[in-house]
Amino acid sequence: MPARTGTMASAATDGDTGAARRPQRADARQNVTALIDAAKTVFAADGVDAPVRSIADRAGVGVGTLYRHFPQRSDLISAVFRSEIDACVDAAPALEAAYPPGEALDLWIMRYTQFVATKRGLAAALHSGDPAYEPLADYFSTHLAPTLERLLAAARAAGDIQQDVDATELLGAVANLSHGGGPGGAVTPRTDRMVRILLAGLRAG
């Protein structure tokens, strides 16, 4: 579990006496941020199984600090992905507003594909069965899935798709298809083509 100091702290301590303003708290916060940034880079480069040490080094902190904030590797993975997942979720409304449902669906999936492409090992982690990754899978289910669900419903309502498909399943499938992007993590044309075929499949009767 990541620094659960931060979450409640924000609101609760905001009203604090103005005096205590530069505690160690801010430091810890900075470390957490640095670690997440470092992990983001390292995960993209070497996959989510990269050595803990390389992440700590890149963040400029000791491994002990990493373990303090992220006792489980999956905690770090979750933390890394959470912000990007959130960004992905946040991208939906604009698409929904600007495009017809079917197109919005497609565009959002492509957006999601880009997110997944840089996460080497993400799909493997999600499907590893390792209980440590359950929180991550849950985050998928509770955040991305509802968004996709909504997009799917709209497209279905518009008559664009007939298939009845589970959003979580579809998220997993697209993640799987995105495997094997180059080291840089770019979406390959290959991935792109396959995802499009899958999307086409949703249209079929």
Add this chain to the structure above:
Amino acid sequence: MPARTGTMASAATDGDTGAARRPQRADARQNVTALIDAAKTVFAADGVDAPVRSIADRAGVGVGTLYRHFPQRSDLISAVFRSEIDACVDAAPALEAAYPPGEALDLWIMRYTQFVATKRGLAAALHSGDPAYEPLADYFSTHLAPTLERLLAAARAAGDIQQDVDATELLGAVANLSHGGGPGGAVTPRTDRMVRILLAGLRAG
């Protein structure tokens, strides 16, 4: 220390047919078989990155023996998959003969899915970029791809599919989709559904 073969046991169990003790020479063949069998099981359980030792142990041979027959890990992987790939290839003609092109295509893909489902890490290995796995990728290209190509061509000729898709790419995509089958390696309904959607996508204009 050499193979502690049960020399005296041989006479007593001479009538025995199949139960091989611990062989030699001509039975290097048997060791190879045992290794492939062991690897098949271990790969299915722990993925293709499982420790060499665990495979050797399960096969009842020393690691040296494993290395003798399969100097590279990819050699073993290839050996394990080759027979199944061949079986997959061999399954095509019957389907082509018995079903209309589009249906034959679908059925063969499902057959292929079953093969891939038990190979944890297969897709990852194929896409790892590690040159050690190139022979394996080649085997895919030279054996499975032509078969699928033929099925695709027939289906296209029959007007079943419009999409122009590369066979190797499609093989990779289906392999990716098949990730995450349970430890047992069965094709999950989830995988099945996603593959069907992909197949449906091939039909779309």
Add this chain to the structure above:
Amino acid sequence: MPARTGTMASAATDGDTGAARRPQRADARQNVTALIDAAKTVFAADGVDAPVRSIADRAGVGVGTLYRHFPQRSDLISAVFRSEIDACVDAAPALEAAYPPGEALDLWIMRYTQFVATKRGLAAALHSGDPAYEPLADYFSTHLAPTLERLLAAARAAGDIQQDVDATELLGAVANLSHGGGPGGAVTPRTDRMVRILLAGLRAG
């Protein structure tokens, strides 16, 4: 498992002066020292190719600790030899001050011989061509060679030697001649005799 330091023992043995228990942090220094001491002994006994493990064991640390401080074997070798090389270098001035050039040269070479005698495999390492040992060879070149160069120049100026000889080459030759000292590492009379002949050779026209 971390260092099982004898925490409670400390008070009882507080009066103790030198006998370090199993330290930490600041005592990484002590570990380094212990490793160098252990390596010195092991190298003398089994040569510089002795198993890493045996050195770590003798030092009472894990192999990981050894690797932390000396990532390359040559790093350890260098560390072991450096202090002795330095001692060897430091011995020169006194000799130069107390003896005429020719004699000082001879005495210093004998001193150097004593150093080399306990380093089984040192000469082999120096000549192995293995790039890992280049730092060590460099240390020879940059520390011992100048010293010998100076002694040679003085002896030459005094008319003691006519031969024009490269200091590094001569160091290597003497090291080679010193091979085969008993396990104890003492300078054998045999080595002594051969080195003296070589030194005599330097005098010849």
Add this chain to the structure above:
Amino acid sequence: MPARTGTMASAATDGDTGAARRPQRADARQNVTALIDAAKTVFAADGVDAPVRSIADRAGVGVGTLYRHFPQRSDLISAVFRSEIDACVDAAPALEAAYPPGEALDLWIMRYTQFVATKRGLAAALHSGDPAYEPLADYFSTHLAPTLERLLAAARAAGDIQQDVDATELLGAVANLSHGGGPGGAVTPRTDRMVRILLAGLRAG
């Protein structure tokens, strides 16, 4: 693959009863020769610690055959060197006849140097203290030493050298000095220079 037995009996076995004409004897002889040749090459390339297998492979025989003829590694080393030692010994008379004693001594030593230069690890083996190499050391003592002794005595009688030096010791010293020849095994200028200085040392009063 079994030995390509029966190369057809040689002239040597002609005296045999005409019946028994295709003995294994000739084959074994051939294998021994092939092994020695192979070992000579491999030793020069990789040193006397080269893997047994590489020698057997190069000789085109199984390792079992190697072990049959040379149960100990030192047996093979001895066998390899013996012929060259003999050649070295045989070179002496011609030099003694054609040159004055001092020059003959120098030339023979240089000849010996050439022999040693291609034997990576020979000197180390001689001095390893491993009892397995005693026969080899003995061969040195009983074959090369007397030759050198004779050359030394002649040079001493001619007034060329004053030093009283043990032949075996001198052989060892020159062998040591020859360490570090390039992979090809050529005598390096460095080695040459040092040996010449040693020889000069023999002249000194």
Add this chain to the structure above:
DNA sequence: AATGAATGAGAATTCATTCAT
């Protein structure tokens, strides 16, 4: 006699994780 398959003991190296400072 020859062969080469099999064995398994080493040896090197990496890395997750703990915990003294």
Add this chain to the structure above:
DNA sequence: CATGAATGAATTCTCATTCAT
């Protein structure tokens, strides 16, 4: 709180040696 030293299990790979065929 942070640090990073220490640990040692785990894993890969090599090679000398034996012995069934």
